[in-house]
Amino acid sequence: MNDYYENPGLVLPENFPHGEVKWKSPSNIALVKYWGKYGPQLPKNASLSMCLSESFTETSIHYKLSKGEPQRDFFFEGKANDAFAKRIWKFIDSLDSIYPYLGQLDLQIFTQNSFPHSAGIASSASAMGALALCLVDMERSFFSSPKKDEDFVHKASYVARLGSGSASRSVYGGYAIWGASKSVQENTDNKFAVPFSGKIAPAFENLSDAILMVDNGQKEVSSSLGHSLMEGHPYADDRLAQADRNMNDLSKAMVSGDKESFIKVVEAEALSLHALMMASDPWFILMKPETLKILQLVKKYRAQTGHFLCFTLDAGPNVHLLYGKENELEVIKFIEKDLKPLCHHHQIIYDTMGSGPEKLK
Numbered sequence: 001m002n003d004y005y006e007n008p009g010l011v012l013p014e015n016f017p018h019g020e021v022k023w024k025s026p027s028n029i030a031l032v033k034y035w036g037k038y039g040p041q042l043p044k045n046a047s048l049s050m051c052l053s054e055s056f057t058e059t060s061i062h063y064k065l066s067k068g069e070p071q072r073d074f075f076f077e078g079k080a081n082d083a084f085a086k087r088i089w090k091f092i093d094s095l096d097s098i099y100p101y102l103g104q105l106d107l108q109i110f111t112q113n114s115f116p117h118s119a120g121i122a123s124s125a126s127a128m129g130a131l132a133l134c135l136v137d138m139e140r141s142f143f144s145s146p147k148k149d150e151d152f153v154h155k156a157s158y159v160a161r162l163g164s165g166s167a168s169r170s171v172y173g174g175y176a177i178w179g180a181s182k183s184v185q186e187n188t189d190n191k192f193a194v195p196f197s198g199k200i201a202p203a204f205e206n207l208s209d210a211i212l213m214v215d216n217g218q219k220e221v222s223s224s225l226g227h228s229l230m231e232g233h234p235y236a237d238d239r240l241a242q243a244d245r246n247m248n249d250l251s252k253a254m255v256s257g258d259k260e261s262f263i264k265v266v267e268a269e270a271l272s273l274h275a276l277m278m279a280s281d282p283w284f285i286l287m288k289p290e291t292l293k294i295l296q297l298v299k300k301y302r303a304q305t306g307h308f309l310c311f312t313l314d315a316g317p318n319v320h321l322l323y324g325k326e327n328e329l330e331v332i333k334f335i336e337k338d339l340k341p342l343c344h345h346h347q348i349i350y351d352t353m354g355s356g357p358e359k360l361k
């Protein structure tokens with residue numbers, strides 16, 4: 001059930017013209033982590049993320065009214081890719097009650113990422129974000145709805161969420177919140193994300209994110225398996241309470257400019273995510289020895305210099321380092337000298353906070 005966006009009666013007229021739509025959508029990195037879900041991809045706790053600028057997916061959909069059995073082609077980075085195609089078409093089919101007319105169309109989807117696959121960057125977030133934006137844009141050009149930009153982006157976030165929970169946050173620039181939490185006024189209904197509404201303090205307006213690639217192998221734990229580990233997890237209740245406290249503390253710190261609280265929450269969230277995985281049944285240790293060395297070196301560097309620098313982790317071994325403009329040169333020097341040697345093939349992606357998706361010509 002996709003409730004309020006369901007529209008099973010929608011059909012396209014016989015003189016329907018062919019066309020093309022193209023969107024670019026960023027990846028995002030969660031500062032308060034979404035971990036655990038229920039129902040149709042709804043989050044057990046609220047999460048808060050920062051949108052990236054250099055890590056994005058570009059997707060275009062070419063469509064025309066089908067003359068018989070609908071034709072479907074999917075190309076990833078210029079080539080057919082069966083594994084990704086299967087996931088995308090399964091997702092498109094699952095939207096039947098929202099977009100029944102997709103079954104009337106021949107569809108060709110072309111998609112590419114700006115970053116290497118398995119770089120520890122959430123590619124499903126940017127990919128599902130870009131795809132959802134294309135689908136809602138097609139709807140707008142076919143039926144002149146959603147009319148208001150705010151409704152457009154809410155629906156894109158809703159559709160993206162059905163593909164990948166974290167993708168709900170990828171349709172916004174800056175910081176986004178997904179999920180109801182007692183302590184944040186955004187208090188969304190869980191079905192789509194919204195932009196962070198507070199006035200962000202200058203210290204957090206333009207953060208950089210250096211992504212240290214400790215390992216670029218396949219993901220050891222799929223997202224679905226990861227979320228399912230929270231079912232009956234011994235620390236589940238405490239985790240939900242912790243996430244709520246962290247949403248409260250982080251959103252306050254982001255407005256007041258309190259760097260110390262920001263660092264405390266962001267690092268606690270990263271380590272809690274990994275601690276939850278270690279305490280799951282079955283358990284997983286996703287950090288590598290180099291990940292641990294990097295975290296220790298970051299702690300030491302911060303204690304010695306007082307510079308604003310903190311880490312976060314996704315469900316994998318790669319490290320995202322967040323820092324501001326004020327000590328940028330020194331921080332980059334530290335990363336290049338002390339942390340780069342610990343990275344796989346010395347790979348680092350220097351990214352920054354981004355301004356959100358873009359419709360492309």
Ligand code: PMV
Nearest residue numbers: 030033034164165166223315
């Ligand atoms: O969107 P999913 O199902 O891939 O889950 C993402 C989970 C984390 O990346 C670990 C946390 C988050 O909030 O993005």
